[in-house]
Amino acid sequence: MRQVLLIVDIQSTFSPPEWLVDGVRALSATIPTIASLQLHDEQVTPFERQLGWHPAAEDECLVEADKVFVKQGYRQTAETIEYIRGLGAERVLVCGLQTETCVLAAGFALFDEGLMPTLITDLTVGSSLDRSGKMGIELWKHHFGNVITRAQVLAEGCV
Structure with missing residues (x-):
């Protein structure tokens, strides 16, 4: 099965735990990897006006990826989706920060x-x-129904 890894917002602004960064790094070394990086532009997404906080205007992904896409809010960009589609992925493995918001x-x-x-x-x-x-x-x-653990991904041998 052709699959890719999508890393959602593992960046310095959000202070991810080291175990998460290390675990994602280990997996990303074995599979094509795309990452999203959430940056702030109040003209695009009014975080400050609506929520009273905002992500950084400049930041960096803490895990190496084949391609990094910048987003200004919760959703992935059309460019990210098109890039994934262009890879011919049958399954997109998703990991990252804020499971119930940005990851969802x-x-x-x-x-x-x-x-x-x-x-x-x-x-x-x-x-x-x-x-x-x-x-x-x-x-x-x-x-969506589909969940898996890192050990199961590695055991499948599809990476």
Whole structure:
């Protein structure tokens, strides 16, 4: 099965735990990898006006990826989706920060485009509402069904 890894917002602004960065780095070394980087532009997404905070205007992805796409809000860009489609991926493995928001938004974008989003449950962290990510994992199962662990990905030998 042709698959790619989509890393969602593992960047300095959000202070991801080291175990997450290390785990994603280890997996990304074995599979084609795309990453999203959330940057702030108040003219595009009014974080400050609506929420009273905003991500950094400049930042860097903490995991090496074959291609990094900048986004200004929760959703993945059309360019990201087209790039993934161009790779001929049959399944998109998704990991990253804020399981119930940005990661879930990536799942909806992939699902709506006919791609198969599959959450790597042990390579995701929830928002401050639920750092465990359990709420986001349950939402993912409900909406998309497909979840997997890093060990299962490696055991499949499809990377």
